[in-house]
Amino acid sequence: MPELPEVETICRGLALRMEGRRLIRVEQYRPDLRLPLPEGLPGRLTGRRVVTIGRRAKYILVHLDDATVLMIHLGMSGRMVIGDDPETPPGRHDHVVFFTDDRGVIRFNDARRFGLMALSHRDALDSHALLADLGPEPLGNDFNALRLAAALAGRQRSIKAVLLDQTIVAGLGNIYVSEALFRSGISPLRLAASLDAAEAERLVTAIRTVLTEAIAAGGSSLRDYVQSSGEAGYFQHQFAVYGRAGQPCPGCCCDSAGTGGIQRIVQNNRSTFFCPHRQR
DNA sequence: CGGCAAACCTGCGAGC
């Protein structure tokens, strides 16, 4: 479900509500999500104070005052829902619920259970198995045209598949890959190794701007994503291609002479949306 | 190395 902009938006909402608060109770309603939940999870969190909420790729990182870090991945359908009534009983698909010392309630809700939680120690976080192989943050200084070009060199896979690979760059998902490729004018079908330096540069710029704009809009709300506040994000109204098969390409607006509009194709078993006329 | 399908699981909308 959520890609980097949605996770970033959720983190910001959680930070406002959780930083500085003590967890006075944690309830767990099932033993597993995509993976087993950590052994003794409620006991290891109860009584701890939340120091900061951070993010790495699509992981929410809850830093606690004993140097424990709770790592949360939302999978496709996971949500972190903030409430203010500790008496409300858990809803359908609420799997873990956190209660704070100021009567706050944060519910991890995940219908499909593709999400996961794990625990780490602050000092071992970067080498944790879930994070160790992740590529650079696309909005960080380590992500630039030179590095991307180096990562693409020799790759005989489509640029679409490579951008979804979290070890190349961490945080993009199916929506923002399509949007970034559109903005850079590069076809999703191109082999990664075929991009030249100028195209890598355009792609880096497109990735950074689309993510930045999406964060500013509070993410994209399709089926079930909402911010922790319950509000929807609104970047979906700015999609150029995602989910717009058959509609006119916003970049070909003055050329109505049958460019075919936005096409939907399937790559690596996932939908890709693009304009074959504009993306080469 | 890379493509491809399936797996994990539930919900929703479309079409009959």
Next chain:
DNA sequence: TGCTCGCAGGTTTGCC
């Protein structure tokens, strides 16, 4: 109304 089908923001695994 109720059924089946296809689709969904992610990631992993196994097979060719």
